[in-house]
Amino acid sequence: MTQTLPPAVGKRLDRIDGHAKTTGGARFSAEYPYPDLAHAALVHATVARGRITGIDTTAATAVPGVITVLTHHNAPALKPAPRVSMMNMSTLISGTSVDYLNTDEVHWDGQPVAVVIAETSEAAREAADLVRVGYRSLPSTVDFAAERKNAKPQKNNPILPSGGKKGDAEAALAVAPVSVDLRFTTPPHNHNAIEPHATTAVWDGDHLTVHEATQAIHYLRSHLATRFAVPPANVRVIAPYVGGGFGGKAMAWAGTLLAVMAARATGRPVRLPLTREAVYRTVGGRSPSAQRVALGANADGKLTAIVHTSVVRQGNGIPEGVTTQTRHLYAAENILLRQNLVELDLLPNTSMRAPGEAVGSFPLESAIDELAYRLGLDPIELRMRNEPTVGPLDGKKFSHRMLREAYAQGAESFGWANRSAQPGSMRDGRWLVGMGVATAYHPGLRFTADVTVRLSADGSVLVRCGFQEMGMGAATAQAQIAADALGVPIDAVKVAYGDSDLPTAPMAGGSVQTASVAASVLEACEKLKDRLHKLARRHGTGSYPETLAKAGLPAVEAAVGSDTRLGRLAGQARMIATIMRDLRTVKAATGAHFCEVRVDTDTGEVRVTRWTGVFDIGRVVNPKTATSQLQGGIVMGIGMALSEETLVDPRTGRIMNPSLTGYHVPVHADIPPIEVAFLDDPDPTMPLGIVGAGEVGITGVPAAVANAVYHATGKRILDLPITVDKVV
Missing domain, CATH: 3.30.365.10 (Aldehyde oxidase/xanthine dehydrogenase, molybdopterin binding domain)
Known part of the structure; x- marks a missing residue:
């Protein structure tokens, strides 16, 4: 046998x-038929902070087909969201602590303040537009740039530490023969999965069935059981197909809870799909960040000091691991890492593909690139001179580490040796040509x-x-x-x-x-x-x-x-x-990104023209699906680098571009052929040697693009996205 x-x-x-x-x-969550199915639509608050003084539903209820309008006056009670505890992982999916429709308080612009249930989706949407809500506005803080000075240290977490210290990095930085000290910013981002969030909820007595676009099936079951005061065994969550998640579908957001509430209130099956705009208003995205990365080095390129600090928005209890990669990537005798949080009257941010590392790798890898130029060293050579043999901050052993091999293979495949060292020296007609590299890193959990x-x-x-x-x-x-x-x-x-x-x-x-x-x-x-x-x-x-x-x-x-x-x-x-x-060892998926860009000398337009990525993700179970995962991460990272940005009005806290007409994601014309290769060497401490491919692909991508733009133009871009006005 x-x-x-x-x-x-x-x-x-x-x-x-x-x-x-x-x-x-394949049947998705908004496609399950039920007899007597009703349809729901949300009504969103239009102030950032305040109290509801009145809700007029007269015009809404007069729309033919409207069954009812739920507000804080008539909505069934919800149990409070459970406190976040690492001892109960299901508590991690409370997107916010807001008691939807159980309070007259408004905590952010876009918070649902009513839900309309009707016989058709068209009637529900029409009636939702007719609900009139009065508010007493209260003072609010919504401007991230203005409030960064009020940030407080992030609390430590056993899985994702909030910082770390070894030696005296600031003192070492002050006396370093060569140093860089740079400030970076990244904007907020919003989720735009192919399948928008949608819920179909059905009550049968005190038994609940939910068809849900979720990436946390069992955690959601526990959460719904808690919020609606029924045994977990009475809740069934069905999600055989989910059209993309990236972290946005990990939490129990308003659409899910209000669909279940509406089904209980009406005694009918209820479907509530979110519009693209409703996703922006009710589903958290990536936090903006302000970061400082300072590096000190000897003349030979050996790092003597690393300082990486950050400020991000307060999230839902899951910290942003902005400095995670900096704990592990480069050896230095003195290291200072610190993460800080600022609370704002905005929808809490949430997980978004490689939360923390996606934005944290941008300043670190950009600063390494800048230091290489100041030292007159090849950016890959500088990285290899500072490649650690154990965890630089805590001395833990690496369970598996093959960054040297990834860079060697990638450089050969990409043709890195053909790169001219001088910025602005490579041209093709009116196009300036640049090449950049960056390290990819994501913890293996x-x-x-x-x-x-x-x-x-x-x-x-x-x-x-x-x-x-x-x-x-x-x-x-x-x-x-x-x-x-x-x-x-x-x-x-x-x-x-x-x-x-x-x-x-x-x-x-x-x-x-x-x-x-x-x-x-x-x-x-x-x-x-x-x-x-x-x-x-x-x-x-x-x-x-x-x-x-x-x-x-x-x-x-x-x-x-x-x-x-x-x-x-x-x-x-x-x-x-x-x-x-x-946690006794350092486990991680790693890789090396190689990027070529062309920059139009007249317009400043940046085009990514070639990409090679070589990854160490342990044993590759299926190269076809793993390649798709990594290519998708790179595409998402190119979007971060060149176009993606949620625009928040600093006066009102309102998102100004809540749809794909104003929030620009990459399209086919923006993406070159992407070559992906694997080292395919098993991590001996993981099952079958598997590490994970879902998120490492996006990390380092914005830095690789920015480094290529610097090589092409001589301009160091410190603020994402890299738009034309920053290049010209």
Whole structure:
């Protein structure tokens, strides 16, 4: 019963859900039909801080088809959001602590103050526009730039430290033979997944079914159970297909809670899809940041001091790891890292692809580039001279680190040797040509998952786990892993996922899902094989189906974890032990970005014309889906670099460009061919050697673009995005 099939892990396989998605067979959260389905739309506050003095719904209720309008006068009561606790991961998904429609207080411009329920979506939207709300405005603070001086130190977190110190970095900086001391800013960003947030909610007595665009199925179940005062077993969250998440669908935002509230109030199934504008008004995005990076070095390029400090907006309890990469990337005798928060009367920011590292890597990698020019060193050579052998701040061992190999392979593939060292010296007609590099870095985290694996007498395998599939090929990867573990063809493996009735899984965030679920799939498969071997010794050897037939069993199953009370407690202990064990070493996905830009000498237009990325993400389960993940991260990073910016009115706190007509994301014409390569070397401390590919691709990208622009023009851009006015 040993494996004789070629391995499935490492093959470029199509996604197993690809056919359903490309033919329209996949059903998303706003597409589930229910008899007597009602439709809902939100009414948003138009002041940043204040109290509601009156709501006139007369015109709204007169619209044909309107069932009711819920306001703070007649809405069912919600239980308060639970306090954030690392001992209960489901508490992390409270997007805000606001009691929607249970208060007359307004905390930000855009906060939902009413929800209209009608027979059709058209009637709901029309009526929502007719609701008139009066306010007593209160003093508000909404200008991030003006309020940065009032920032306070961020509290420490056992998983994401808020800072760190070794030696006296400021003193070392003051006497360094060569130094740079730069200030950077990055703007707020908003989520724009292909599928906007949507909820279909159905109550049956005190049992709730929710079809939801979520990347945290089981955490959302617990959250809804708490807020609506029902047992978690009475809540079912179904999300087999999610059209992109990137962190925006990790939290329980207003649309979800108010759809469930509306369904309870009306006694009917209710669907509430958010418009693009409503996503901006009610779903958190990336925080703006102000950062300082100062580097001191000897004449040979050896770093003597690193200072990295930041100010960001207050979020929802999950800190922005702005200085995370700076803890681990470069060796220096003196390091100072500090993260600060400022509270504003705006919708709280939330996780957005590589939260913290995406913006924190921009100033660090830009400052390293600037120092290289001042030293007269190649930017790659400077990085290699300061490549650490252990964690620079805490001395922890690296579980796996191959940045030297990534840079060497990337430089060869990209043609870095053809780069002229002098800024502004490379031209092609009217275009200035520049090349830039930057390091990619994202921590490798792992949580735990409950899994069952069932082998039937016909040779088929069923893997059950309530993880999330947001387009990254999660189900395909787990099928590959199970096929190899059991020695069966991948076509024999079916994966059930996307449903809270399945065994509990962590949220799809922090690049944790693949490794976390893989660990449990492998453990369950080992348990299953052990049972089969015992059966074979008792009934005679043969193939798995033959063994089951001889034993007279239709199937055999093995499980990791359970949803019983004791099982949940054991699972919590298992997760804490896993996290604490993993924190003993530095685990991370890393990579090297190589970027070529062309800058129009007349207009200042910047075009990215070539890209090469080489990544160390441990074992690559499926090169096809991993390549897509990393290319997508690079595309998102190019958007950060050149165009993406949420514009907040500093007087009113109102988002001024709440849609894709004014918020500019990259389109096909903005993106060159992107070459992605993997070192494909397993991390020996992770399940199957998997580290994670979802977020590392975006880190370092804005810096690589900015560094290429500097090489092309001699202008160091310190404020994102790199728009024409900053280049000319």
